[in-house]
Amino acid sequence: MMTCEDAVLERLVLHKVGNKANGELLSLSSTPFILNSDISSLLLKYFTTPFKGSQYYVFSNDADVGFNGMYNCICNIFDDPKNNLYEESCNIAQHLYDVSIHPNIKSGELYVTYMTQCYLDGEIVDAIGIFKSENKETYLKVFPQGDNFDIEQDNGININKLDKGCIVFNKDREDGFVVAVVDNVSKGNEAVYWIDDFLSLRQRRDSFFQTENMLSLCKNFVVDYLPQEYEMTKADQAEILNKTSAYFKENKNFDTETFSDKVMENDDLKDKFRLYKGTYEKEYEMNLDDSFILNEEALKKASRYLRSVIKLDKNFTIYIHGKRDRVEIGEDEEKGLRYYKFYFEKEA
Numbered sequence: 001m002m003t004c005e006d007a008v009l010e011r012l013v014l015h016k017v018g019n020k021a022n023g024e025l026l027s028l029s030s031t032p033f034i035l036n037s038d039i040s041s042l043l044l045k046y047f048t049t050p051f052k053g054s055q056y057y058v059f060s061n062d063a064d065v066g067f068n069g070m071y072n073c074i075c076n077i078f079d080d081p082k083n084n085l086y087e088e089s090c091n092i093a094q095h096l097y098d099v100s101i102h103p104n105i106k107s108g109e110l111y112v113t114y115m116t117q118c119y120l121d122g123e124i125v126d127a128i129g130i131f132k133s134e135n136k137e138t139y140l141k142v143f144p145q146g147d148n149f150d151i152e153q154d155n156g157i158n159i160n161k162l163d164k165g166c167i168v169f170n171k172d173r174e175d176g177f178v179v180a181v182v183d184n185v186s187k188g189n190e191a192v193y194w195i196d197d198f199l200s201l202r203q204r205r206d207s208f209f210q211t212e213n214m215l216s217l218c219k220n221f222v223v224d225y226l227p228q229e230y231e232m233t234k235a236d237q238a239e240i241l242n243k244t245s246a247y248f249k250e251n252k253n254f255d256t257e258t259f260s261d262k263v264m265e266n267d268d269l270k271d272k273f274r275l276y277k278g279t280y281e282k283e284y285e286m287n288l289d290d291s292f293i294l295n296e297e298a299l300k301k302a303s304r305y306l307r308s309v310i311k312l313d314k315n316f317t318i319y320i321h322g323k324r325d326r327v328e329i330g331e332d333e334e335k336g337l338r339y340y341k342f343y344f345e346k347e348a
Contacts, residue, residue, distance in 0.1 A: 047129050
């Protein structure tokens with residue numbers, strides 16, 4: 001869990017980064033921005049409010065994190081924020097400019113900040129914030145004009161809508177730090193430039209990562225893999241999905257063996273699940289632990305993926321929450337149609 005409600009904005013450098021592919025310029029400030037208490041409070045709200053949740057990233061590189069340029073900039077700032085923030089902010093701005101080569105990437109202001117009194121997983125740590133504002137909104141100014149009023153328009157930044165940002169917490173340096181990310185603008189091909197091209201991040205292998213990806217694995221196993229191996233009806237798939245959902249809701253820890261025993265009906269299914277886990281990890285280039293603590297936020301986020309839904313042609317959508325023995329499947333030879341029969345005690 002993270003919060004920056006009590007954070008102190010110690011230092012700030014502001015640059016303007018254009019789109020290199022469109023011939024726009026990179027404009028670097030000559031000195032750090034001079035802060036006062038009023039503007040610091042507004043900027044902190046603008047920078048930190050969008051960061052919610054517990055999905056984190058780390059700086060990465062295929063060879064070694066030490067070859068990640070952004071990681072090295074961050075290390076230098078943490079080593080001496082007073083003397084190194086400005087120089088490294090220029091390097092960060094130059095790097096962002098160099099990767100801003102998709103024609104749809106907008107120019108904008110880049111803020112590089114140093115913050116103290118940030119809270120992360122029970123610790124108070126310093127943090128470096130990197131934020132970019134891309135979109136301007138039109139505002140109306142109403143002011144007295146003699147005995148009447150006048151109205152003017154102006155363009156500015158909405159402090160309730162941060163476009164892009166990351167907060168790097170001074171924790172787990174040897175593993176690539178702990179990084180929180182926001183990207184509320186990018187879509188399509190240009191979306192990868194902030195996380196992948198600019199920051200070079202990968203998701204942190206914590207409880208959120210383990211829970212989210214294990215849920216995805218289980219869902220793909222039931223919905224995609226099992227129908228290829230067995231003649232399995234949607235109702236049978238729904239039963240396994242319901243058991244899977246119940247296991248995640250009723251337990252605080254995930255254990256592969258216990259999960260297999262409670263959810264899979266026979267040894268063959270258990271073996272298939274173990275084999276599929278290995279295949280899934282290899283395909284997606286990840287390692288999921290056999291046992292880990294479940295993350296509640298990841299469960300809430302991914303719960304919709306485990307909904308047991310049967311869609312019949314374009315006419316009916318059926319949600320099944322349990323009681324597989326009360327569902328029958330048959331075929332009406334006279335009409336040439338298949339049917340489901342449901343038994344119930346009373347209408348809700």
